[in-house]
Amino acid sequence: MTSDVNVRAAFRFTERCQRRVGTVLITGTTSGIGRALLEHYVESGTRVISVNRRRIAELECRYPSVRFECVDVRCAEDVDKLVRDLAASGQLPELFILNAGINRVDNDESFQLPVYREVIETNLYGVLNFVQPLTELPAVHVRRHVVAIGSMASYAGNPYGLGYSTSKKALSACFEVWAKMYAGTDLVFQQVMLGPVRTAMYTMADKFPAWMVWTRNLFSASLEAAVRAVSRFALTRKSRLVYPLRAFPLYLAMWLGQALVPGFFQGRKTLDGRARRAGGSPRPAR
Numbered sequence: 001m002t003s004d005v006n007v008r009a010a011f012r013f014t015e016r017c018q019r020r021v022g023t024v025l026i027t028g029t030t031s032g033i034g035r036a037l038l039e040h041y042v043e044s045g046t047r048v049i050s051v052n053r054r055r056i057a058e059l060e061c062r063y064p065s066v067r068f069e070c071v072d073v074r075c076a077e078d079v080d081k082l083v084r085d086l087a088a089s090g091q092l093p094e095l096f097i098l099n100a101g102i103n104r105v106d107n108d109e110s111f112q113l114p115v116y117r118e119v120i121e122t123n124l125y126g127v128l129n130f131v132q133p134l135t136e137l138p139a140v141h142v143r144r145h146v147v148a149i150g151s152m153a154s155y156a157g158n159p160y161g162l163g164y165s166t167s168k169k170a171l172s173a174c175f176e177v178w179a180k181m182y183a184g185t186d187l188v189f190q191q192v193m194l195g196p197v198r199t200a201m202y203t204m205a206d207k208f209p210a211w212m213v214w215t216r217n218l219f220s221a222s223l224e225a226a227v228r229a230v231s232r233f234a235l236t237r238k239s240r241l242v243y244p245l246r247a248f249p250l251y252l253a254m255w256l257g258q259a260l261v262p263g264f265f266q267g268r269k270t271l272d273g274r275a276r277r278a279g280g281s282p283r284p285a286r
């Protein structure tokens, strides 16, 4: 029995080693999860192509083996050119980790369309811009994994950051379709439903009560654990990773609260606690 388990574990280990990634492209490596992924892959001897919207000398000096591309993921033409140039030179990676993302307050005192648009263009189109050229390129014998870094906010979002939750929801819907549509082909679409991870990403923590921030921190994963989970997942053909699983009940409770409890985290008050549209009173119906 024990030897059976050992053999299976050894087989899985060998399989993982054999499936080591040759080249990975990661978007948004200047900080947080993207930077930690870059460090992880460099240490494991994988070739890394890093896509950032700005150049950071410190980062580029520290990782001379990394190919740094300065591209804003919102620019469809630039992303398209990058993917096609990589394909033309035979350097198209086997793994794309589309991680770049932002979170903004876009729906507090009033709905702010330009801010909402910026979030959608980064979190949703910043991923979709890679998918178009990848699906247009001819099929090959190499398995190519496209991993989108989504969020558990797709299940229950913060109403004040409407662009964030709706971009991640749309991203998730797209990847669900592509995972099935391209099943068994050279393109493997995968999504990570990420819960809270300790990074510097803007979370509006200063605007919420301490107990909310404390609960979020309690369910947060460390950066190292998140990177381990994402990189292992990217070696599989699984279409979805929910990580950290322990945070899932938190989002489920939030979803239930928003659905069943009037006023529960529905943004009825502004972030600084004022009643919405105070001063106006609807005319009685005639």
Ligand SMILES: NC(=O)c1ccc[n+]([C@@H]2O[C@H](COP(=O)([O-])OP(=O)(O)OC[C@H]3O[C@@H](n4cnc5c(N)ncnc54)[C@H](OP(=O)(O)O)[C@@H]3O)[C@@H](O)[C@H]2O)c1
Pocket (backbone or CB within 6 Å): 027, 028, 029, 030, 031, 032, 033, 034, 051, 052, 053, 054, 071, 072, 073, 074, 099, 100, 101, 102, 122, 126, 149, 150, 151, 152, 194, 195, 196, 197, 198, 199, 200, 201, 202
């Ligand atoms: N941290 C969490 O709790 C959490 C939870 C769920 C999901 N996620 C997701 O995980 C991903 C990474 O988040 P993080 O926490 O590591 O945040 P982060 O530290 O703020 O990193 C975001 C990265 O995206 C880059 N970026 C933003 N806009 C870009 C653009 N237009 N073009 C290219 N790069 C751009 C940023 O570059 P600049 O330095 O130039 O801004 C930065 O490198 C995001 O997609 C986020 O939604 C995070």
